[in-house]
Amino acid sequence: MYDRILIAVDGSDEAARAAERGLEFARIFDAAVDVVYVVESKALRVASPGGETARLREQGEAVLEEIEALASDFDRSVTTELAEGKPADQIVAFASDRDADLIVVGRQGLTRLGKRLLGGVTERLLHRSDVPVFVVPKGASDAVTDYSDLLVPTGGSERATAAARHGAAIAQRYGSTVHVLNVVDLQAAGGAFAAGGLREEFVERLEADGEEIVEDAAAEIGDAAPAVTTAVVRTTSFDGVPAGVREYVVEADIDLLVMGARSRSGLGRRILGSITSTLLRIVDVPVLFVVRSS
Numbered sequence: 001m002y003d004r005i006l007i008a009v010d011g012s013d014e015a016a017r018a019a020e021r022g023l024e025f026a027r028i029f030d031a032a033v034d035v036v037y038v039v040e041s042k043a044l045r046v047a048s049p050g051g052e053t054a055r056l057r058e059q060g061e062a063v064l065e066e067i068e069a070l071a072s073d074f075d076r077s078v079t080t081e082l083a084e085g086k087p088a089d090q091i092v093a094f095a096s097d098r099d100a101d102l103i104v105v106g107r108q109g110l111t112r113l114g115k116r117l118l119g120g121v122t123e124r125l126l127h128r129s130d131v132p133v134f135v136v137p138k139g140a141s142d143a144v145t146d147y148s149d150l151l152v153p154t155g156g157s158e159r160a161t162a163a164a165r166h167g168a169a170i171a172q173r174y175g176s177t178v179h180v181l182n183v184v185d186l187q188a189a190g191g192a193f194a195a196g197g198l199r200e201e202f203v204e205r206l207e208a209d210g211e212e213i214v215e216d217a218a219a220e221i222g223d224a225a226p227a228v229t230t231a232v233v234r235t236t237s238f239d240g241v242p243a244g245v246r247e248y249v250v251e252a253d254i255d256l257l258v259m260g261a262r263s264r265s266g267l268g269r270r271i272l273g274s275i276t277s278t279l280l281r282i283v284d285v286p287v288l289f290v291v292r293s294s
Helices: 014-031 040-046 051-074 085-097 120-128 158-174 187-189 198-223 239-250 275-281
Strands: 004-009 032-041 078-085 102-106 131-134 151-155 178-184 227-235 256-266 269-272 287-293
Touching: 004 014, 004 227, 014 032, 014 051, 014 102, 014 158, 032 051, 032 085, 051 078, 078 085, 085 102, 085 120, 102 120, 102 275, 120 131, 120 275, 151 158, 151 239, 158 178, 158 198, 158 256, 158 287, 178 187, 178 198, 178 239, 187 227, 198 227, 227 239, 239 269, 239 275, 239 287, 256 275, 275 287
Parallel strands: 004 032, 004 102, 032 078, 102 131, 151 178, 151 256, 178 227, 256 287
Antiparallel strands: 131 287, 256 269
């Protein structure tokens, strides 16, 4: 499934952690690896024409050399590229040029209030990429070889079905259990003020629909994964589905979240679905983001 993996680095600790995950994936899937560092065009514009510009490029080359050395620990050889321009655009273009099957990046940043945010580059990359993107948070475990339990949330969409196939391929290589989850969002079903008063028969019908959805997804995975388990859970949180997924991640000790994500075309750009965007901010496990345009 992954014959060529592109790892984007920026010199941060989070990007280095993501590179380790990407190199481990490459080892398991026997994939070729490209590593790209983008010197941001904005930084070049404000840099002095002489020494500062050269320093920015030298910094990028040094980071690439560090990842090249790290790759030997994973028995991988890599090709490196120093690019210039808008990072997200350059990463997407490079992935297309190299026919990459997967992009690996770190999730970046905390506000001064401690709220998790996607780094601006990572968020723009997720808006633009047609290639699955593997996002690694700073809080992810150091156990880069352990994906014992994978979670595939599903609402029955084509995007979720594609994510299930990716989860099955990873589970097959790592000997993982795939958890297929449907979250019944009672706030969304009944409205902000009606969730507590929904008739039990209506909720049970929603849960029955959820059972059908997870069973269909489990059938799609079939014997491709060593083990598959299904679950349907209720949530009344105003965070809706993301809250239900986050709670399951914690309770089931999930190592990797594999999910489909809506990408709506409009005004020449893509907009992340709110569920995907929220989840990428609130979970502390790696997330494999499988894009399907609508």
